[in-house]
Amino acid sequence: xxxxxxxxxxxxxxxxxxxxxxxxxxxxxxxxxxxxxxxxxxxxxxxxxxxxxxxxxxxxxxxxxxxxxxxxxxxxxxxxxxxxxxxxxxxxxxxxxxxxxxxxxxxxxxxxxxxxxxxxxxxxxxxxxxxxxxxxxxxxxxxxxxxxxxxxxxxxxxxxxxxxxxxxxxxxxxxxxxxxxxxxxxxxxxxxxxxxxxxxxxxxxxxxxxxxxxxxxxxxxxxxxxxxxxxxxxxxxxxxxxxxxxxxxxxxxxxxxxxxxxxxxxxxxxxxxxxxxxxxxxxxxxxxxxxxxxx
Numbered sequence: 323x324x325x326x327x328x329x330x331x332x333x334x335x336x337x338x339x340x341x342x343x344x345x346x347x348x349x350x351x352x353x354x355x356x357x358x359x360x361x362x363x364x365x366x367x368x369x370x371x372x373x374x375x376x377x378x379x380x381x382x383x384x385x386x387x388x389x390x391x392x393x394x395x396x397x398x399x400x401x402x403x404x405x406x407x408x409x410x411x412x413x414x415x416x417x418x419x420x421x422x423x424x425x426x427x428x429x430x431x432x433x434x435x436x437x438x439x440x441x442x443x444x445x446x447x448x449x450x451x452x453x454x455x456x457x458x459x460x461x462x463x464x465x466x467x468x469x470x471x472x473x474x475x476x477x478x479x480x481x482x483x484x485x486x487x488x489x490x491x492x493x494x495x496x497x498x499x500x501x502x503x504x505x506x507x508x509x510x511x512x513x514x515x516x517x518x519x520x521x522x523x524x525x526x527x528x529x530x531x532x533x534x535x536x537x538x539x540x541x542x543x544x545x546x547x548x549x550x551x552x553x554x555x556x557x558x559x560x561x562x563x564x565x566x567x568x569x570x571x572x573x574x575x576x577x578x579x580x581x582x583x584x585x586x587x588x589x590x591x592x593x594x595x596x597x598x599x600x601x602x603x604x605x606x607x608x609x610x611x612x613x614x615x616x617x
Contacts, residue, residue: 324368324440329615330432331467332360332423332607333460334492334571334578336485336526337517338540340508341473348475349505351459352519354526356485357467357610358578360492362425363414363617364392364432368440372408375400379413391430394457399437402453403444409437418603420498422572424460428613431464435614451477467613469526471519485526486611489587491565491594493556494576496601499549504542504573507549513541531566531580538569546574553577559597563590584608 336354343349377386377393387393396409411433417425434450445453447465454461459476471480517539525533547553547570556577557568564586565579581587591606598604 324370326366326436326440327617328364328366328432328436329617330362330364330428330464331357331610331613332417332425332428333463333467333613334358334423334490334569335540336534336569337519337522337538338542338572339516339519340505340512340541343509344475348459350474351472351476352517353472353476354482354519354522355460355463355470355472357469357613358490358492359607359610360417360423360605362417362429362432364429364436365412365414366433366436366440367410368437369408369410370406373406374408376408376410377413378411379415381413381415381419384413384415384419391426391458391461392433395430395433395453395461396437398453398457399434399445402449403441405437405441405444407441418494418576420500421494421576422499422570422574423492423576424464424572427458427460428464430454430457430461432614434461435465436616439616451479464613468611469609482523483527484611486609488529488609489581489584490578490607490609491560491581491587491591492571492576492578492605492607493560493594493598494603494605495550495552495556496599497550497575499546499574501573504545507545508542511545513539513544515539515544516541531582534580535567538567540570542573543570546570550575559594560590563593565590
C-alpha cells in the first residue's frame with residue numbers, strides 16, 4: 323500500500339470578468355485567481371493488488387460518488403493512464419462548499435497530482451492540465467496555484483508576479499450560491515462595471531490595495547448581491563474594519579478583505595467574530611504562492 327497526504331488550498335478571485343460565451347454555453351472568463359492558506363487535506367492510498375475506488379470525507383453533506391470532483395479526478399486519471407489499482411481517498415474538508423472558493427476543484431487537483439506522484443509520474447503537467455480542464459473550470463488553476471490570470475473557460479493560465487503573504491479575512495454566509503444559477507442570471511442582466519486588468523496588475527505589483535480596489539471588479543456581484551444584499555454589507559464591514567480591498571469570490575457568497583498588516587487583519591477578525599450572525603463562518607488566512615503541497 324502506497325499513501326500520500328496533500329494540502330489543497332482554496333482560491334479567491336482578485337477580479338472576475340465575463341468575456342462572452344462559447345457555442346457550447348460555457349462562459350469565457352478573464353479572472354485573476356489567487357491561492358490562499360485556507361485548505362483541505364486529501365489523503366490518498368494506492369493498492370496495486372486491489373481495484374475499485376473508495377471516497378470518504380469528514381463532511382456528511384458532500385456526495386461520495388461520481389458527483390464529487392475528487393471521484394471524477396481519480397476515475398479520469400485511472401482511465402487515462404491504464405493504471406490497474408485500488409484507490410482510497412479521504413477528504414478532510416475545511417473549505418466550505420458552494421462558497422466560490424474552489425473547494426471541490428482543489429480536491430480534484432490534489433487527487434490528480436497525488437495519484438500521478440504515487441504512480442511514478444506517468445503524465446506530464448501538460449497532460450494533467452488537460453485532464454483537469456475536463457473536470458472543472460477551476461481545476462487547472464488549482465493544479466498550479468499561486469497568482470494566475472485565467473482565460474478561456476479557466477484553462478488558459480498565465481502566471482503573474484507572486485502576490486503571496488498578504489493577510490486576509492474570508493466571510494462565508496449561512497447560504498450557498500450555485501455557479502450555474504449566477505451565470506444564468508448574469509446572461510439575463512450583464513454587469514455595467516468591469517475590471518481594468520492593466521491597472522490591477524500594476525497595483526498588485528506595488529501591493530497597493532486601495533488602487534487594486536479601484537481597478538478591480540467581480541461582474542457576478544451584480545446578480546449575487548442583488549439576490550443577497552447582505553453581501554454588500556459584509557464587504558462594507560470589511561472596509562470599515564480596515565481592509566484595503568474587499569470583493570466577492572467567484573459566484574459567491576464568500577466575500578474577502580485584504581489587509582496591509584497581519585495585526586490589522588487580526589483586529590478585524592476579532593471584531594467580526596462579535597458581530598456576525600449565527601451560521602456565518604469567518605476564516606483568517608494569507609495569500610499563498612502555491613496551491614498544492616505534499617505534507
